Amino acid sequence: MSMLLVQALNGLQFGVLLFLVAAGLSLVFGVMDLINLAHGVQYMLGAYVAATLGVWTGSFWLGALLALPVALLVGLALEWLVFRHLYRRDHLSQVLATFGVILTVDEATRALWGSAPQTVLEPAWLSGGPMGGVEIVAGLIYPTYRLVIIGIGILVPLLLWFLVERTRAGMLVRAGATHPAMVSALGVDIRRLFTVVFAFGAMLAGFAGALASPIFPVAPGMGDSVLILCFVVIVIGGVGSIRGAFIAALLVGLLDSIGRAMLPDLLRLLLDPSSARQTGAALASMLVYIVMAGILFFRPAGLFPGGRSA
Amino acid sequence: MTALLRKHALALATLLALAAAPFLGFGDGFALGLLARAMILGMAAVSLSLLVGGAGLVSLGHAATMGIGAYAVVAFDAAGISEGLIVFPAAIAAAAAYALVTGAVSLRTSGVHFIMITLAFGQMAFFTTSSFSSLGGDDGYTLYARTEWLGMRILDNRLAFHFLCLGLLALVWIGGTLLLGSRFGRVLRAARENPQRALAVGFQPYPYRLTAYGMAGAVGGLAGALLANATEFVSPALLSWTRSGELLFMVILGGVGQLGGAILGALAMVLLEETLSHLLVYWRLVFGPLLVLAVLFLPDGLVGAPLRLRAAFRLASPKRRNADA
Numbered sequence: 283m284s285m286l287l288v289q290a291l292n293g294l295q296f297g298v299l300l301f302l303v304a305a306g307l308s309l310v311f312g313v314m315d316l317i318n319l320a321h322g323v324q325y326m327l328g329a330y331v332a333a334t335l336g337v338w339t340g341s342f343w344l345g346a347l348l349a350l351p352v353a354l355l356v357g358l359a360l361e362w363l364v365f366r367h368l369y370r371r372d373h374l375s376q377v378l379a380t381f382g383v384i385l386t387v388d389e390a391t392r393a394l395w396g397s398a399p400q401t402v403l404e405p406a407w408l409s410g411g412p413m414g415g416v417e418i419v420a421g422l423i424y425p426t427y428r429l430v431i432i433g434i435g436i437l438v439p440l441l442l443w444f445l446v447e448r449t450r451a452g453m454l455v456r457a458g459a460t461h462p463a464m465v466s467a468l469g470v471d472i473r474r475l476f477t478v479v480f481a482f483g484a485m486l487a488g489f490a491g492a493l494a495s496p497i498f499p500v501a502p503g504m505g506d507s508v509l510i511l512c513f514v515v516i517v518i519g520g521v522g523s524i525r526g527a528f529i530a531a532l533l534v535g536l537l538d539s540i541g542r543a544m545l546p547d548l549l550r551l552l553l554d555p556s557s558a559r560q561t562g563a564a565l566a567s568m569l570v571y572i573v574m575a576g577i578l579f580f581r582p583a584g585l586f587p588g589g590r591s592a
Numbered sequence: 593m594t595a596l597l598r599k600h601a602l603a604l605a606t607l608l609a610l611a612a613a614p615f616l617g618f619g620d621g622f623a624l625g626l627l628a629r630a631m632i633l634g635m636a637a638v639s640l641s642l643l644v645g646g647a648g649l650v651s652l653g654h655a656a657t658m659g660i661g662a663y664a665v666v667a668f669d670a671a672g673i674s675e676g677l678i679v680f681p682a683a684i685a686a687a688a689a690y691a692l693v694t695g696a697v698s699l700r701t702s703g704v705h706f707i708m709i710t711l712a713f714g715q716m717a718f719f720t721t722s723s724f725s726s727l728g729g730d731d732g733y734t735l736y737a738r739t740e741w742l743g744m745r746i747l748d749n750r751l752a753f754h755f756l757c758l759g760l761l762a763l764v765w766i767g768g769t770l771l772l773g774s775r776f777g778r779v780l781r782a783a784r785e786n787p788q789r790a791l792a793v794g795f796q797p798y799p800y801r802l803t804a805y806g807m808a809g810a811v812g813g814l815a816g817a818l819l820a821n822a823t824e825f826v827s828p829a830l831l832s833w834t835r836s837g838e839l840l841f842m843v844i845l846g847g848v849g850q851l852g853g854a855i856l857g858a859l860a861m862v863l864l865e866e867t868l869s870h871l872l873v874y875w876r877l878v879f880g881p882l883l884v885l886a887v888l889f890l891p892d893g894l895v896g897a898p899l900r901l902r903a904a905f906r907l908a909s910p911k912r913r914n915a916d917a
Contacts, residue, residue: 317704319837367888373704374650378844379887381837386880393874510715510833517708564723571712575697578709582701 284422289543290536295428295497297535298435302490304512304519304527305442306483312459312522314369314476317376320360320383321512322505324484328353328491329500330391333400336495342402346492353488357481365480366473384506392502399499431493438486439528446524455479459522511538514574519584526586534570541566602895603765603852606859610758614751624750625822626866631757632818634858635764637842639811641854642768644843646777647804648784652707652836653694653714657687657809659831661816663721666733666826670726676741683817684810690717691809692802699801714836722828732827739821747821757818761855764811768851771807780804845886847893856894 307321328349336345364383368376417423446452457465458475466472491505498504515534519526546562553561577585597604613619613627636658643649664683668674694713701709727733738747747753771777783790783797790797820826829835838861846857864882868875890897 311704317707364884364888371887371891373707374644374840374844374848375887375891377650377652377707377837378841379884381834381841382880382883382887384880385876385883389874389876389880393877506834510711513708514712517705521704560723560725564719567719567722568716571716574712575709575716578701578705579697582705 284419285543286540287419287422288424289540291424291428291432293536293539294532295431295435295535296539297532298432298439299490299494300508300511300515300535301435301439301528301531302493303487303508304515304531305439305524306480306486307509307512308516308519308522308524308527309455309479310483311516313455313462313479316365316369317373317380318365319377319380319509320387321483321487322507322509323360323384323387324353324357324487324505325491325494325508326391326500326502326505327356327387328488329402329495329498329504330395330400330491331488332492332495333402333500334395336402342496346489346495349488349492350485353491354481354485357484357488358477360484361477361480366477369476388502388506395502397502399501400495402495402500427496431497434493438489439524442524451478511570514570517584518574518577520586521584523584523586526584530585533573537569537573538566541569545569600769600850600852603850603855606852606856607758607762607765610761610859611755614754619751621750624754626862628750628754628757628822629819630859630862631754631761631855632815632822633839633842633862634855635757635761635818636812636815637839637846637854637858638761638764638768638851639808639815640839641843641846641848641851642772643804643808644840645848645851646768646772646784647780647801649699649801649805650707650840651698651710651805651808652833652840653710653712653717654808654812654839655833655835656694656714656717656831657691657812658816658819658835658839659717659721659826659828660687660690661813661818662820662826662830663724663727663816664813665739665817665820666727666735669735669737670733674737674740675743676739676747679739680814680817684813687813687816688806688810691812692806695802695805695809699798699805711833711836714831714833718828718831718833721831728827730828732825732829735820735824735826738824739817753822757822760814760818764814765851765855772851776800776803841883845883845890845893847895849892850895853893853895860894 303321303325306324307318310316310318310321331349331352332342332345334345335348336342339345339348360383364379368379371379416426416429444452446455454465454470454475458470458472458479462472465475511534515527515530518533519528519530542563545566546559549558549562549565552558581587610627610631614624618624618627636654640651640654643651643654661683664686665679668679668682673679694710698706698709698713721727722730738745741747747756772781779790779795779797779800782793783795783800787797816830819830842857842861843854844857845860846853846855865875865879868879872878890900892900
C-alpha cells in the first residue's frame with residue numbers, strides 16, 4: 283500500500299513536470315496553430331543550463347533561476363530564426379522544420395557538453411534533513427525535493443490560470459486562440475502577442491527541465507521523449523485547453539509511474555515471473571499510448587475540447 | 593507519351609542513374625550497400641508519399657510498418673526459417689495487418705490528431721519490439737544469414753541485391769503512380785481536397801483511405817524485410833519516431849506532389865547524411881539547418897527546385913525581365 287502511495291507521488295511529480303512543458307506547447311499550438319516538435323529542446327536546455335550554472339554558482343536554485351532567462355532568450359532566438367516563418371505554413375512543414383531544429387540543437391548539446399549524462403545534485407538543504415526526506419505516513423519517507431517539485435507544480439498552474447483567465451494579456455491570448463483575425467482587427471499586434479506567448483512557453487519548459495535535472499539523467503535528446511508525452515497530454519486534454527492539459531498531465535504521470543510499478547506484479551498472477559517482468563515493462567511503456575488511442579477513439583477532440591478544434 | 597516522359601523525367605532519370613551506378617564506379621561493396629539502403633528507404637518513402645500527397649494523411653508512425661517487416665525476417669531467422677517465399681509474404685502481410693488495424697482507429701481522426709495517433713501507435717510498436725528479449729530487446733538482433741530464395745543465396749550477391757531493390761522500387765513507384773491516376777486515386781484526392789463534397793458525390797472516404805493505408809503498410813513491410821537483409825541487423829531504433837520523421841522528410845524534400853520525388857528525397861537524404869558524417873564529427877549541426885532551410889525555401893521540394901531556381905534567376909536579372917517585357 284505504501285508502495286502505491288510512493289508511486290502515486292512520483293506520478294504526481296512527473297505529471298506536474300509534464301504540465302510545465304505541455305502548457306507552453308499547448309498555448310503555442312492553441313494560439314498560433316503551430317506544431318512545435320522542438321519544444322522539448324527548451325526542456326533539455328533548461329536542464330543543461332541549470333546543471334552547468336548550478337555548479338558554477340554553487341547553488342542549485344540560482345542555476346535553476348538563471349535557466350529561466352536563458353530559455354527565454356533561446357526561445358526568442360528560435361522564434362525569430364525559424365518559427366515565425368512557419369505560422370502560415372501547413373502542419374506538415376511545421377513538423378519537419380521543427381524536426382530539423384531538434385537534430386541541430388541535440389547535436390549542438392552533444393558538441394558542447396559531450397554525450398555522457400551530466401549529474402546534478404539535489405539542493406543540499408533539501409536532500410539533507412533527518413533521514414533525507416519527509417515522513418508522510420508512519421514509516422514512509424519521501425524525498426523533500428520531490429515534494430517541493432509537486433508544490434511548485436501546483437503553484438505554477440494556479441498562477442498560469444490567473445494570468446490566462448483574469449488578466450488583460452490572458453484575455454488577448456484566449457481571444458487570439460479562437461479569433462485571431464478579430465483580435466488583430468481590434469488593433470492588437472498579433473505577431474507580438476505570438477512572440478510573447480512563445481517565449482513564455484519556452485521559459486516554462488526550461489524551468490521544468492531545470493527542476494527535473496536532479497531526478498532524470500541530463501543527456502542529449504532527453505527532451506524528445508518528454509515532448510512526445512506532452513503531445514499525448516495535449517491531445518488527451520484537448521488542444522489549447524490549459525485545464526485539460528493539467529488534468530491530462532496528471533493522468534499521464536500517474537498512469538506511467540503506477541503502471542511501471544504495478545503491471546509486472548499484476549501480470550505475475552497470469553504469467554511466469556520472467557515473462558511477466560518483460561511483458562509488464564513493455565505494457566507499462568505502452569500504457570499511456572494505449573489510453574491515448576482509446577480516448578481519441580471515443581472523443582476525437584480530447585477530454586476538454588478547447589477554443590480551436592484543430 | 594512525351595508528356596508522360598517529361599512529367600516523370602526526374603524520377604526516371606534517378607532510376608536510370610541507379611541502374612547505371614554499379615558500372616560507373618559505384619560498384620564496390622560500400623557504395624552498393626549505401627545505394628541499397630537509399631533505394632529501400634525510397635520504397636518506404638514512396639508508400640508514405642502515397643498517403644501524404646495522395647490522401648492527405650500525414651502519418652508520423654510509418655517507420656513502424658518497416659520495423660514490423662524487418663522483425664518478421666528476424667523472427668523467422670531465430671526460428672531457423674530463411675526461405676524468402678515464406679519470409680517475405682509473411683513480413684508484408686504482418687505490416688499490412690498492423691496498418692489495417694491501427695488505420696481503422698487512426699482514420700477516425702484527422703489533421704493534427706491523426707499525426708499524433710499514428711505517432712502513438714508507432715510508439716506502441718517501438719516498445720513492443722524492445723520487449724522481445726529473445727530477439728535481443730533494446731540491443732537488436734544480428735541476422736545469421738540473408739534470406740534465401742528456393743534454397744539459393746541470391747541476395748548475398750550484392751549486384752543481384754542492388755537490382756532486386758531497384759526493380760522493386762520501380763515497381764512500387766509505377767504501381768503507386770498508376771493507383772493515384774486511377775479512379776481509386778481520384779477518390780482519395782477528392783476526399784483530401786474536400787471530404788464533404790466527396791461524401792456528397794457518394795463516396796465514403798473511409799474505406800478508400802483504409803485501403804490506401806493498408807497498401808502503404810504492405811510496402812513498408814516489404815521495405816523493412818529488404819532493409820533487414822541489407823544491414824543484416826535489426827533493432828528497435830528502426831521503429832523510433834525520429835525514423836518516421838526522417839521518412840516524412842524524404843517525402844517533403846523530394847516534393848509532395850509526385851511519388852517520384854520521394855525516391856529523389858530518400859537518395860538525397862541518405863547520401864547527404866553519409867557525406868556529412870564522413871566530413872564532420874558533429875555533422876548534424878550542418879544537416880539540421882539544411883533540413884530547416886529546405887522546408888522554408890523549397891516548398892515544392894527537389895522536384896520543384898529547377899522551376900523555382902529559374903523563377904528566382906529571372907527576378908534577379910533585370911536584363912531578362914526587360915527582355916520579357
